[in-house]
Structure formats: structure tokens, C-alpha cells
Amino acid sequence: MIGHDLGGRYEILTRIGGGGMALVYKAHDILLNRNVAVKVLRQQFVHDEEFIRRFRREAQSAASLSHPNVVSIYDVGQEDDTHYIVMEYIEGNNLNEIIQERAPLQTDEAVRIAVQICDALDHAHHNHIIHRDIKPHNILIGKNGRVKVTDFGIARAVTSSTITQTGSVVGSVHYFSPEHAKGVSMGEKSDLYSLGIVIYQMLTGKLPFLGESPISVALKHLQEEFEAPRLVNPHIPQSVENIILKATRKNQSERYDSAHEMLIDLDSCLKPERLNEPKATFVSDSDMDETRVMPAIRGDFRPVSPAVPPPPVERLERERSSSSQKNDVQWKEEGLAEQKQKGWKRPTTIVLVTLVALALLVWGFSAVLKKLDVPEVDVPYVVGMQESDARAAIEAKGLKVEDPVTREFMGDIPAGEVYEQTKANMRVKQGSFIHLSVSDGAVLEKLANYKGKMLQAAKDELSALGVNVDDSLVFEVEEVFSEEEPGTIISQSPDAGTEFDPKAVELKFMVSKGREKIEMPNLIGKTVAEAKDELKAHELVLNEDDILYEPSYVVKKGIVIESDPYEPKDPVSKGAKVSIRVSSGPPEDAREHQFNISISPAEAGKTSEVRIVYTDARGDNIEWGKRQIQEMQTFPVKVILSPDTEARVTVYRDGQFVDSKTITYEEIVQGAGSSTLSIPGTEIATPPPSPKEEAEPATTEPDQEGQTDGDGETTDVQQ
Template sequence: MDTTLSDPLVGHTLDGRYRVESRIARGGMASVYLALDVRLDRMVAIKVMHRSLAEDPQFVRRFIGEAKSVASLSHPNIVHVFDQGTDGDHVYLSMEYFPGKTLRAVLDERGPLAPREALEIMIPVLAALGSAHLAGLIHRDVKPENVLMTEDGRVKVVDFGLVRAIEGGNQTRSGVMIGTVGYMAPEQVTTGQADVRADVYAAGIMLFELLTGRQPFGGESPVSVAYRHVHESVPAPSSFSYDIAPALDALVAAATAKDPADRPRDANAMLVAAVEVHRTLPAATTGRHSAPPRPAQVEQAFHTGSHTMIQPAIQIPPTTPPRSRRGFRVNWGIVALALVMVGGIAFSGWYFTTPRTAIVPDLVQRNVEAARQLAESNGFTIKIAEGRYDAKVPKDMVLETSPVKGVEAERGSVITIIASRGPEMVTVPKVEGKTEADARVAISDAGLNVSRVRRTPSDTIARGLVIKTDPVVGKKVEKGSNVILAVSMGLLLPDVVNMPRDQAEALMRENGFDPSCVNEVVDDTQQGTVIAQEPIAGAEVDKGARVCLTVSRGPDTGWKWPWEQDPSVAAPDFVPVPDVRFKDVNEAKRELEAAGFRVQVHKLFSRGRPGGDGAGKRVRGQNPLGQVPAGSTINLWY
């Protein structure tokens, strides 16, 4: 089962900045995750302390202080610390993501290493420790688990300052030893105290392990292993493999001396000695002949003694200390001379451990600046070529590189980046006053599409010409976007049929038409009522168009009420009709109905203008007016 699936931090964003992608490792004090820094668009490693430590306020304060100190270190063999913070119950460090294996994994896969290869790993480790020692920092937990390696041979040390932060917490007290028992100096075991020479001791143990494939002391428990560190001398690596030179035995013996005063004074002094030993070794070593397989007890200690632990200092019964082996004593006069040549020595260490080529990293889909940082951290330089428009990739994100990812190239060579310029933006052209056909051509030439044509009444723009666009002219839009055209349908003729002539003519003039053409005809309709119009209602015409109204002049015999034509029909009571013109149509309807009339409401414009239920519209025509029989039907136009 993939344990990362059940890890609640996977998928969580710490501090709103670090989106946790997966868990890389889990140790005794913390878990390490791969995360995306969404602010800088780069992958980072996030070390999250276990909750038991995060709940200790003294630890948190000490942790923050140590993180600031470690962040000040700048060395190519130290994993850089970018940031630290807390998010609820989570206390974390944000660090440089360095893909590769731990030195422990390399040892598990390969077993003991050839002497030159072992030193070529130790030299950058000692350089990293030496840089920290000059800055006043002690690692306190040097071991293969805290050394990272890539396939191309780069080496980096991690977890500076973490043990010191724990030492200052509530969970520890004076006389408590903290670290990994297989690498603890005798003084760490007995007093819990450590200085830079404890790091030297642990480096000596690690060198022994690289040469032999095992730790020097095994035991059934951490206490038994610690006891042997206090009372036994580390055996010579050559006792386990015949091809280990005496100079390597002497280097291990000096670094692991019981008395701190007998060790190199710091990692820089051990670095000087290691580079000198490396210079004397043969160019290549063929074949390894190791001692017989380790006993089961040692095998067990090899695995169980690798975790950082917190344990009370061990009270070891005093015994007569064995005489220190003097096979290797540092001549400090020589060291002083060597320090004058430290630039050359540092260059030698770099030359032995730094490969001449590197693999081009995957920079695509990264922000240009984040890609630059990643490329430069891998030894390349960056050239920004002319960008390219891309509708799907945001501006300043890398589209492609030359050479492409995965190619092996010389360090220092140039990676050319082509970045996205984002979607291409174009300007909506001015097409007002153009015909629809001409407007379509102009919009297409600008790289846009006409998605819809909306026909709109206008008393200023002739029929068939463009009134406006949506988006508006001059607006910057993404190339390929859609544009809506509003095309003039001119003016719409209102519907004045059944309206009194005087009202119909006034309404036509008010809307910009010429109603000078009037035809009177005999009709059963009440005299003076419009019975037809030409053009018909709703026709699209230009402003000033001539309209002919056909008006009734009544029947030949004269128009009569029904009771005037038939004596048997009783004459009704005549009542005045309220004049509701220019009132809100709904209020007018209610007023007439309250007066006992039936009401029919008509829209002047059948399309092109809002109608709805008449809300907010004014009465523009009314028929009849004056005196009419009670209960008559009144026509209203809005």
C-alpha cells in the first residue's frame, strides 16, 4: 500500500504557499515531502517535524533560530534552506530539492566502495562540514542518511542544526545524548556534549563504513554499541579488506581518536589530510577482497544503529583507556602550510567530485525565472529567445528549450528558452457605419470572428449599416475571439390601426415619419378612425419615410348607434371616458376598469423595442374619447 495516500499532508498547501505533492521519506524526527512553491513555481523539499516536537514551544523557538543560521550557509555541498514556518500543528523547513539517493541507499545497493571513490565522496562532505565549522555551526548527526547523491556524482549534506534545535527543547535536558548511536563520539555518549570534533569523529566512522561496508561496532542494543565507542578503538579498515592503504587506516584512526584533542581540530583539517591521501592513491583500484561476512549481531547493528535518537547519556564504568594509536598524527606545521594552499586544495576537491557534464533539466511549463534558477543550479547558463504567442500557456511560462530535457550537455553550456507571450491580443476594428458584409471582412482580417448579428432599431444609422460592436471598438481581446455586430434595422413603423386619425398622425410625426398621405374611405367603422396603414406596422424604414393612412369617413348613410338604427334597442346611459393618455398603461387600465369600461391594450411596436406587460410604458393613443355608452370597450396603445 502506498503510504503517501493516507498521509494527510499530501495535497495540503502549507502556509498557502507549498502544495505538498508526495512524501519522500520518513525519519525519527521528521518526514520529508516533495512540494511545489506556488509563489515561485519551483519544486522544493519540505521537512515537517513530527508532532511531538512541534508541540514543544522551546523546540519551535530554537528550530527557527537554527534555521536562520543554516540559511546563512552558502556552499555547493550543503542543501540550501529557503524558508521556515509553522502552519497549525506543522513546523517545517523549505529546502532545495535535490533529487537523488542517500549515501545509505548507495551503500545498501553496492556495499563497500573503492578507496578513491570513498574519498571522492568524503571530500565534498568534509568541505560542507568545514564551511559550517568556520561559521560556528556543528552538524551533530553526520551519517550516510544525511548525505545525498545524484547519479552524476554530486554530493550534498542535509540536516544542519536540527539536532541542536532538539537539544534546546523541553524534551531534553542536560546529560542527554542526541544523535545516531553508531556515529557518536565517546564524549557525546558520556556527557551529551559535542563540538566540531564530534563531527570529525562521525566523519571518520562514515569513512570506515564506506571502505568496509559496515560500521565498526555492532551490538544487541544501542547501549552496547555506545559502550564500545567509549572503550574500544575503531579497528583499521585494512583488517577487513587487503587493498586499503595504510594512509587510509591512519586517517580513520586520527579522526576516531578517543580523546578529542587527538583528532583533527575541525573538518577543514581533516579535509586537508583527506585530499593529501587521495593524491597518493593509485589512479584506479581493481577488485575488492573483503573479510568474511559480518556476524548476524553486527548485521543487526548495521541497520538499527542508523536512526537519530534521544537517550540519556550512558554512565559507562571507568576503565583504563587503551593507548591511542599513533599511526597518523597531524603535523600542524604542515597543516598551516597546507592552509595557505587551501584554494588549490579546494579546487582539487571540486575537480575530483564535480562532473564535466550534466543532464538538461525539465524546464517546460515553469516560470522563466524559476527555470533560470533551476538551470543555473545544474551548471547551465540561460539565453532567452524571442517568445511565441500561445493561447493555452500563460505569459512568461517556458514553452520549449534547446537542447531539450534529458540531453547530456557540457556544464556551462547555454540552454535557449522560448517563453510564452501568452495569448496574442488584437484590437477590435472600427466598423461602425459599414455594411454588414464589409464589417465581417474587416473583423476577419483582424483575426476575430463574427459570432452573431443583432438587428437593432436606429433613427440615426441607415438600415443595414453597423451601429456598434461587442466588445467595443479599440478593445484589446484575444486573437480568435468572437464579436457581436449590432446592425441597424432603421425605424419600425408603429401600429396605429383603429386609432383616431389625429392621434395617429401626431404619433407618426413624433417618431420621425411623414403621415401626409391620407385616404378617406366609406367604412362601417366610426368616422375618423384609421383602418389601415402603408407600410404596414413593424416595417423597417428609414427616418422620414412617407406613410399613408387609410381613414374611415363612416358609412354612406352616416354612422349611427345601434339603438338609433333599431328602435327596439334601448338607448344606454352615456358616460364620459377619462382621458388617460400619457399615463402609465397599467394605471390607465385600472382607472378605466374602475369606471366600468372594458379595456384592450395594444403595442405600437410589435418587435425591436421592449414591450413586456407594459410596466413603465406610457399610453400614446386612446379610442374612443368623449361620451360613450357605459361598459364600452376602450382601446389603449403604448
């Protein structure tokens, strides 16, 4: 169905659910450009004309409902053997999923949901539509919190058809009303009973009745009382428990008269004055129905004839009595005269002959009745058994299995298991025939080859076939490092072409999560050769074309400046390509100059510390270094200049500024390859500049004419 344009209008996108009667798909309405839900009838029902007629009529009836808490039905149609109903698409979850995930629910949330369900039922009942299958699976909760009741009308079509044809009661046994379990006429109060069970489950997280078989659960609805909700969950207010108790009374007369009455009670049950109201009591604590034998839950629902003809022996006695009376009358009227004529022997002979004839007649009838009187036996319930075991159980009771048995593919029932029988839970004559319906299991699908495909595409395809891809035990995914793109399927188990049951298969996929991640090494400050070795050791790729050279005043020639696109310590996949930027040295228009600084100690014969700082194209106030001197020494300091800039060297002795020298780019271009700065041993009285003053040489350097020291003498400064 996936990808099929149903009715030339509804494009089937994916399967979103299904049950025993139909499959539900998400589709796109091409005409109105909106998403819809399409319910498609299962193939085993498409040839049942009575069912189809009821199905369509009830679906059309449900389409007449227009209520914010009822899933709207847009269209009903048929294409070949495909019968479908188009409904409103609800983005969200059903109530059963919510209960399974986080029950018991908070009381206010459960009441809010129940109010909306009850409102929907009130609207439906006013339109003479009974749901008949209220359960959490049929309650949808949208992402906006809106409650939507679905499957109106369909439940009625299913129940009417199956009861008429097979005597089965169709529905969800855990939510059955007692009258539903008995197969008698159902009304509005049956929906209210089911709603009471739903509220019980929301607030307690459990179902009130459980059993080993549907029959045992249905019997409990008829005969047993469930555990009080407040015993299971003490946080339930008494007013809310009272609603549950009243809605689920076995006697219909003790339930709410209508959904509207129950809705009014739900609307006010959380008011402060009602929370601790007295526990509800009822006229009768038991039901006459509770002790009655349950009618057939599955099999033929055949009414007992009100007038049973008397056995042949009784008829014979009546005939004999009538004949005797007639003879007596005749004897009285005619016998007397004849007696007078023929004497007493003839009447005696007649009486004796009559008695002998009657005796022989009675004996003959008794012999025939003994042969015709076949004993009755209980029909064993064999649903859920394997066919061979079912046959043995039936034959052990003196009954026979009607051949051929009905065989159908049933995806949710194992192959060879009996899923339906006739004459269940009743007494029949020995030798009677029992018809069985046996599952052929699921329709097997062939597993496609998903190797090389993306995981999500495989999930979508398998989900459409009915595989529960959200169950890790069913759909196992192992992620491994590989050269493939992340999310690509590398291998699968079972192999492609294997036949599988979508409901029972266990799949395993090995999926690529890309190449293994490592930490990007730090290449900055390394030579090109060192960078290559480092990348090779980490299984990273560096091509010659990815080595980019650029000029730099700061970084020496041949040293790595930066790596791209990954910085040091970034996560990177093994085998990834990396590029680096390498210094080619200063640009071609850069010029180099050397300051030769000759400096003496502050006092002859004593040690002085000399500190030299320079500023050029590489930066400001760069430390050249410190030296200890005891006599005059000359230190070469090389600087680099870019066009329209200047370089300056500053000298400190014993922590005090003593002198500085500046040269411009134009002076170097004119031939000044080097210059000399001489600093004699005479102490300079000028205090050393602060770091801020070093950045502003105009306020700290002496002018070109000279500087007067503390003794009034002028010290020459060479520029």
C-alpha cells in the first residue's frame, strides 16, 4: 500500500497502526493538500457482503458526528477489493501508550481526559450512535492535549455482523460491560461502563479484571467485584472513586442514566467541597446476573425454544389414555346389548388382545427411544490450542471436527493455532460436528537488501510492513567506525531474501558511525617536516597542494602558522584531509636594519645589567634580552621594517632608561643598513619611563639637540 494513490486522491505515506479488522495508514490528501488517516479493511472481510454493507452504513452514520472530541470522518470509498475510510489525522499518542508510559496519571489529568471522552459519548448518544468498544486504544491524545475518540460506527458494524454469523462477541474483553459479555442488546450505558473501566485504569495503572482467557475475564465482569480504586491508589479522591463505582455497576439501572449525567458529575468532582464526600452506596450490593451461568461468549447464540414437545413416551401415554376412554364409552353404549347376545367371553378376549397390543406398542417405542436417546456432552473450548491438540480434545468428548477447517493468515496468531470454533461453551449431542478456524500464521515477507542504504530508509520500509522498529530487541542496531557515511548500513541479519514474519522477526543491522574521531594535534610552531610526521602518526592526510605559504613578520620562515579546518584539540575523523599555512618569511618589500649598541657600565670596574627593548614591524616593545657587563660591550639588535613605518631600540641600565634610537623605512631604503648607539658610563639622572611612557617615546626620549644632565652638562644623543 505504501506509495499507492488510493482512489486517485490519497497518497499512502506510511503505516501507523492496525487491529483485527483494519489497517491504518497515514496518507496525504492530494486534492486538499492535508494529511489524513486512512483505515483499510483487512482482506479476509472483503467478500462478506453483509459485513461490507453494515460497515459502510455505520461508517457513513459516524461521519454525521461533528464534535471537537470525535475524530472526523471525511470519506468512505472502495477501490477494487479495498474498502477504506478516510479520517482526520491526529498527531500524538493513544491513551493506552500514555497509560503504559506513566500510569497512574494525576487525578486532574485523568478527569480532564474523561470529561472529553464523556462529552464525545454524549454527542454520539444524542445522535443514536453507540460506540461499543470504548478502550484506551481508541482514545487519541493530540500534541495540543485535545482528546479524540475514534472508531465510532465501526464497532457497531463489526458486532452486528459477527454475532449474526458466528455467535461471537467482538470487542475488548477487559472493557466489556456485563450485558456485552452475555451477548444481549447493548445501549448507551454499556459505553459508560467501559468509560468507568478506562478511568479506573488511568488512575490505578492496572485493569480491574485479569484472567487466563477472554472467557475468564468476561465471567469476572459478570460475577465478581473488582478491588476498590482507592485501595490501589489512596490518592484518588472519594468523589472520583464514586464516579467509577457508579459507572461500573453490573446492574444497568444503578449506573448513570446518560452520558450527560456522568459528564455533570465529572465536571464537579474535583471541587473542594466534594473531594471527601461519603462513599457511594447502592440499593443492592449484588446482582442477580452475577450468579447466572454465562451465555456463550463464542459460538452460536441460539435462542431456546419456549415450547418443547413432550417426549414420545408421554405422548404414547396420552394416546393410550384417550383410546381407553373411547373404548369405555363404546363399551357402555354398545357392549351391554352385545353382552346380552354373546355372553361374557367376547369382551374379555377383546380386552386381553388390546392390552397385549398396547404392551407390544409400548415396548417397541421404548426400544426405539433407547436407540435415539443420544447423551449430551460439553463442547470443550479449544481456541488457542494447536490444531492437533484441539482435534484430540474434541474427539475425546465423542464429537467430530468438521472438515475442511477454515484456514486464514492471521498476523497476530501463531501458525496452526485455533482462533475460532463453533458451539463453544454449550452442550450438544455426541457425534455433533464442530467447525474450527485455524491460523496459517502471518503473511511472510521477503527481506530486502539494505546494505549500503541509510538506516532511516530501512526503518520506514520495515515499519510499513509491520515490524516494531522502536523495540531494540526486535530491531537491533550496532554502530561501528567505518569509511562509509554515518547512518549507512554495512551488514544485516538475516540475509537479504530471507522470508520473515513482521510480528516475530528479530533483525540486526551493523551501521556506520563514520570514521573514528581523534584529537587534532597542535602543529603551530612546528616545521613542515615535523607537521607531516605528526599528521601521519594520527592517520590524517596532508597533501602538498594543501601546504599554503604566506609572508609573516612574526613567524620565521618554514614554521607552521595555522592548521585548517581543524584547530588544535578539535575532534577529527581519521583519514580526514588537513591543510596548513606556513610562513614564507617577511614580505619582499620588508627591510632589515641592525642597531649596534655600545654601552659601558654605570661605574667603571662595577657590574651593570643592560636590558634592550625594540619596536618594529613584528610588534611593540619586544624584549631583545638582558646582559651583565663590567666593561664596554657592543650588542647587535636586528629589526625589520615595513613601508611607511619606523623602528626604535630602547636601552635600560640597572633598571633605568638611558637612551633610545629610531630609524625610518625611508632611511633604510636610502642605504642605512646599520646604525650605532653609544652609551658611556656617565649616569643619567632621568628616571626610567613607565611601560606607558615606553609606548609614548615623544615624552621620554631626549630631543636631537641633546639633554642637560643634573650638573648642567649636555649629553649628546646620536639619532
